[in-house]
Amino acid sequence: xxxxxxxxxxxxxxxxxxxxxxxxxxxxxxxxxxxxxxxxxxxxxxxxxxxxxxxxxxxxxxxxxxxxxxxxxxxxxxxxxxxxxxxxxxxxxxxxxxxxxxxxxxxxxxxxxxxxxxxxxxxxxxxxxxxxxxxxxxxxxxxxxxxxxxxxxxxxxxxxxxxxxxxxxxxxxxxxxxxxxxxxxxxxxxxxxxxxxxxxxxxxxxxxxxxxxxxxxxxxxxxxxxxxxxxxxxxxxxxxxxxxxxxxxxxxxxxxxxxxxxxxxxxxxxxxxxxxxxxxxxxxxxxxxxxxxxxxxxxxxxxxxxxxxxxxxxxxxxxxxxxxxxxxxxxxxxxxxxxxxxx
Amino acid sequence: xxxxxxxxxxxxxxxxxxxxxxxxxxxxxxxxxxxxxxxxxxxxxxxxxxxxxxxxxxxxxxxxxxxxxxxxxxxxxxxxxxxxxxxxxxxxxxxxxxxxxxxxxxxxxxxxxxxxxxxxxxxxxxxxxxxxxxxxxxxxxxxxxxxxxxxxxxxxxxxxxxxxxxxxxxxxxxxxxxxxxxxxxxxxxxxxxxxxxxxxxxxxxxxxxxxxxxxxxxxxxxxxxxxxxxxxxxxxxxxxxxxxxxxxxxxxxxxxxxxxxxxxxxxxxxxxxxxxxxxxxxxxxxxxxxxxxxxxxxxxxxxxxxxxxxxxxxxxxxxx
Numbered sequence: 001x002x003x004x005x006x007x008x009x010x011x012x013x014x015x016x017x018x019x020x021x022x023x024x025x026x027x028x029x030x031x032x033x034x035x036x037x038x039x040x041x042x043x044x045x046x047x048x049x050x051x052x053x054x055x056x057x058x059x060x061x062x063x064x065x066x067x068x069x070x071x072x073x074x075x076x077x078x079x080x081x082x083x084x085x086x087x088x089x090x091x092x093x094x095x096x097x098x099x100x101x102x103x104x105x106x107x108x109x110x111x112x113x114x115x116x117x118x119x120x121x122x123x124x125x126x127x128x129x130x131x132x133x134x135x136x137x138x139x140x141x142x143x144x145x146x147x148x149x150x151x152x153x154x155x156x157x158x159x160x161x162x163x164x165x166x167x168x169x170x171x172x173x174x175x176x177x178x179x180x181x182x183x184x185x186x187x188x189x190x191x192x193x194x195x196x197x198x199x200x201x202x203x204x205x206x207x208x209x210x211x212x213x214x215x216x217x218x219x220x221x222x223x224x225x226x227x228x229x230x231x232x233x234x235x236x237x238x239x240x241x242x243x244x245x246x247x248x249x250x251x252x253x254x255x256x257x258x259x260x261x262x263x264x265x266x267x268x269x270x271x272x273x274x275x276x277x278x279x280x281x282x283x284x285x286x287x288x289x290x291x292x293x294x295x296x297x298x299x300x301x302x303x304x305x306x307x308x309x310x311x312x313x314x315x316x317x318x319x320x321x322x323x324x325x326x327x328x329x330x331x332x333x334x335x336x337x338x339x340x341x342x343x
Numbered sequence: 344x345x346x347x348x349x350x351x352x353x354x355x356x357x358x359x360x361x362x363x364x365x366x367x368x369x370x371x372x373x374x375x376x377x378x379x380x381x382x383x384x385x386x387x388x389x390x391x392x393x394x395x396x397x398x399x400x401x402x403x404x405x406x407x408x409x410x411x412x413x414x415x416x417x418x419x420x421x422x423x424x425x426x427x428x429x430x431x432x433x434x435x436x437x438x439x440x441x442x443x444x445x446x447x448x449x450x451x452x453x454x455x456x457x458x459x460x461x462x463x464x465x466x467x468x469x470x471x472x473x474x475x476x477x478x479x480x481x482x483x484x485x486x487x488x489x490x491x492x493x494x495x496x497x498x499x500x501x502x503x504x505x506x507x508x509x510x511x512x513x514x515x516x517x518x519x520x521x522x523x524x525x526x527x528x529x530x531x532x533x534x535x536x537x538x539x540x541x542x543x544x545x546x547x548x549x550x551x552x553x554x555x556x557x558x559x560x561x562x563x564x565x566x567x568x569x570x571x572x573x574x575x576x577x578x579x580x581x582x583x584x585x586x587x588x589x590x591x592x593x594x595x596x597x598x599x600x601x602x603x604x605x606x607x608x609x610x611x612x613x614x615x616x617x618x619x620x621x622x623x624x625x626x627x628x629x630x631x632x633x634x635x636x637x638x639x640x641x642x643x644x645x646x647x648x649x650x651x652x653x654x655x656x657x658x659x660x661x662x663x
Contacts, residue, residue, distance in 0.1 A: 075514035076485075077493075077507060144529055152533055190478055193534045195519065278483030278520035289519045291483075299522060302384025303485025303511035 050320040057314030059307055068314065072282035074291075076300070081311035083318055085280045089197065089290035090322060093272060094265035096201025096286065101209045101265075102258055108209070109216030110242055125217065132210035140274035143203040148194030148275050151202075156287055159198075160191050164287075168192070188287040195277040198286040203271050208261035215257030219250040252334060259330055266323055269294040293319045348375035349621045355381075355388020355401035358487050358542070359605040362422050363401070365636050366629045373628075376621050385487050386511065392416065392608050398618045400608040403487020404511065405587045417611045417660045419586050419653045420604040421626065423643040425543040425571045426492055427553040427601070431531050432458060433473050436552060438565050441466045443557040444499025444592070444600065450538060451479055451496060452503060453517030458536055475536030479518025480527050482540075485511035488524070491603040492540050495591035499600075540601075543571070544641035558600045559592045566599050568643050574602035576646040586656070611660055623657065 054061075060081060061068060071082025108128070112121055161167040163186035165176055176183045188196065223246050231241045247254070277289020278299060291299075293315045304312055353363070360382035367378035383391075385402035392400030393414050406418055428447060430440055442450075446462055449455050455463070459474040482489045493509035507513050521527040524545040531539040531551065543566050546553045555563050564570050577595030578588060590602045607626060613619035630653070634644035645653070 073514070076512040077510040077514065080514075144526065149533055190519070190534060193478070193519070193530070195530065273483070273522050274526060278522065279518070280514070295483075299484040299520075300512050301485075303386040305386055305390075308512075 050317060053313050053317040053320065057310050057312075057317050059310035060314035063307065068311075069318075072280060074280035074296075076304075076308050079307045081308070081314075083293075083311075083315050085282055086291050086293045086296045086315055087318055087322060088282070089200075089276065089292040090266055090294070090319065091326075092197055092286065092290070093200045093204055093276070093292055094262055096198060097204035097208055097265040098258065098262055100202060100205035101212055101261060104205075105209050105213035105216055105257075105261070108213040109220055110246075112213075112217050113220040114238060114242060114246070125214075128210045128214050128217075131206075132214065135270075136207065136268060137270045139203055139207050140271035143199065143271055143275040144195075147203060148199055150194070151196075151199045152192050152194035155198075156188065156194065156196075157191055159186050159287060160188065162186075164188070184284050186287055187283075187285045190289075195275050195289055196287050197276065197290045200272050200276040200290075200292070201286070203275050204265045204268055207268065207271060208265050211264060212257050212261040215260060216250075216254055219253035219257070220246055222253075223249050251337065255330065255334055259327065262326065263323065266326070267294055267319065268292075269298045273298050293322075348377065349617055350377045350379055351398040351618050351622050351625065352379045353381070353388075353399040353401060353607075353622075354383050354391045354397050355608075356385045356403045356487055356605045357382040358403050358424065358603070359401050359422055361544075361640050362633075362637050362642050365640065366633050367625070369633075369636065370625055370628055374624075376625070378625060384485070385490075386485065389608065392610075395610070395614055398609070398615070398622050402606050402608060403603065404490045405585070405589065405606050406608060408584060408587060411585055411608075415611050416608050417585060417656070418606040418608045419626075419656055420575075420645060420649065421607045421629070422637055423571050423575045423590075423602060423604050423645060424641070425566050425574075425599050425602050426488055426495075426540055427543050427546050427566045428538060428540050428556070429528065429531055429546050429551045429553050430539075431535055431537045432475070432552070433535065434471055435473075437550070438553065438555055439467075439470055440472070440552070440554045441470075441557070441563055442554050444495065447556070448496045448500030448503045450477060451481070451515070451517065452500075452506070453479065473536070478534045478537040479515070480530045480534070480537050480539035481515050481518055481520050482512075482527055483520030483522050486523075487511065487603065487605070488540070488542055489513070491589065491591055491601060494589050495601045498592040547641055556600050558596075558598050559594050560596045560598070562596055564597065564599050568638060568641070570597050570599035571602045571643045572646060574598035574600070575604065575643065575649060580649055580652055586653075609661070613661075619661075623661070627654070 064071065064081065068081065068083055070084055072084045073080050073082045074085065075081070112124060116124065157168050161169050162173050163175060163182055165172060165183035166187060167173070168191040227245050227249070228241050231245050236244070272292050273295035276291060276295055278291050278295060279289045280291055281288065297312050297316060300308065301312055360380065363378065363380050367380065371377045385404060388400035389402050389406060391397045401421070406416065411418065428442065432440065443466065446455070446466065455477050457474060457476055458472050463472065490509065490511045493507065493513050497504040497509045507516060519530060521530040521539070524541045527539040527541050528545065528549060528551055531537045553566060555565050558564050573595045574590055574593035577598050578590045578593045580586060580588060586606065590604055592600050593602060609619065609622060630645055630650045637644045
């Protein structure tokens with residue numbers, strides 16, 4: 001009797017343990033599978049979306065071939081389409097947005113994590129989150145009614161007076177006569193008209209600053225206080241702490257935040273449609289009007305039929321391609337940065 | 344009063360949306376039948392009626408006879424409105440500037456560089472026009488307004504007809520594009536020396552300087568409900584099968600040259616008899632009783648002669 005008990009007790013315990021282990025393994029596997037499905041869903045929907053735009057745009061690709069990428073024509077009444085101007089407008093406006101948004105976001109995030117008194121951090125952080133929550137149509141209307149007129153009366157005439165070959169005040173500046181090509185980037189047929197590539201880029205910059213700066217703020221906060229305090233103890237200035245400790249520690253995440261902002265800038269629709277001028281002229285000037293992929297689709301989708309609809313789908317597919325290429329370049333840059341550090 | 348309310352659905356032109364929603368509110372009060380209208384654009388409206396997902400479609404451009412026949416659809420005009428050129432010229436008030444069709448087309452072709460052009464001066468003796476550069480503003484989004492505007496230019500300018508043609512969106516030879524009526528008028532406000540085109544109701548509400556135009560009869564016309572109605576009344580509807588006629592450049596003495604209408608498109612052999620019955624009842628009611636409400640929104644109800652033709656068309660083509 002005693003023997004049976006003594007021999008039975010460990011067996012039951014072992015059996016119970018084995019059952020629990022089996023259950024745990026099963027649950028873990030289930031949970032893992034569920035998570036995998038969630039992650040794969042992103043991939044599947046992305047590929048699905050890209051593939052369906054390619055499928056619906058097949059007529060345009062078949063009709064125009066490679067010429068679709070190099071033609072600056074967009075002529076619905078004669079059914080001739082080219083993607084050059086919208087693709088270029090998309091890339092240029094997004095680049096301008098990044099050039100302005102990245103330094104400002106960097107400043108905001110550093111100020112909030114390193115310098116700002118604690119009573120100020122809360123309100124400024126909430127303000128950033130509020131800015132991120134404003135719908136893009138409101139940025140568009142602000143751009144159209146308030147910002148574009150400001151560009152027209154102040155920024156654009158100043159830029160043209162200094163950098164264009166045909167300035168409104170009639171005096172060609174020293175820069176233009178001595179620096180070749182610069183005038184090409186700052187010319188415009190309409191000196192006192194606000195909408196254009198630069199305006200759209202600036203409006204986009206305002207729109208993506210909240211995204212980039214809040215990501216940067218979050219990651220700057222993850223830098224261990226220990227590290228920073230040691231550097232201060234060694235006599236570093238705030239600038240040195242930021243540049244030598246905070247930035248290297250968070251580089252990957254910071255660049256991730258920048259690309260989140262870039263993604264939004266590349267795909268922004270409504271705001272750009274209002275302030276870009278919506279013309280299909282090929283020009284290197286940032287003061288001229290242009291069009292972007294998203295704004296072209298938003299403008300023409302409602303009334304498009306047949307080949308025009310197909311061409312719109314085709315440029316939607318190109319937006320996937322452009323975004324993909326941009327992200328690839330970013331990855332490569334990151335890898336090179338990492339290898340330079342020798343880590 | 345019907346015992347049970349029937350909700351009907353329509354989709355298409357944004358041009359008729361304000362007047363349709365006003366009509367439907369009053370109509371719902373009287374009959375209990377509600378109208379659910381999606382203002383998604385003419386192209387989308389046509390696509391949806393072809394698929395049969397709605398009771399009627401509304402389009403600013405008429406459907407072709409082949410398409411109508413192929414899908415078993417019929418169409419008829421519902422309401423009339425006008426499109427007006429607007430200008431931003433310092434010291435030039437609304438209705439002061441005169442333009443004829445050929446000149447308007449040449450401006451939009453980019454052939455007139457400055458407002459001091461002798462052709463503009465010749466039409467406007469006594470009007471002090473500032474000597475500034477001409478900037479053309481057009482719609483950037485596909486729209487019925489552009490469709491009718493470019494259709495008019497095609498009728499008055501052979502060069503426009505061969506080069507640019509007409510449509511809801513075209514390849515504009517010159518100028519910048521604003522989104523919607525508000526985008527165009529905002530651009531025109533911002534650019535001195537600019538010219539654009541918007542729906543009349545929009546120009547009137549926002550006090551923007553519109554121009555006079557010379558019509559097909561050679562008369563100088565100001566845009567107004569009277570001159571839009573004159574265009575609708577003198578257009579040659581009798582010879583237009585399925586009302587397939589674009590009203591621009593109408594021949595009447597008093598006709599405003601860029602007058603437009605929106606067509607309602609419905610199945611001849613209805614897919615849902617009770618819905619179709621209510622839809623017809625709604626349009627019949629609106630044509631007979633909706634004038635004052637249309638007028639308050641600066642649309643013009645159809646002239647009586649046209650209403651009679653439409654009712655005859657219904658009787659002949661829609662046999663249910």
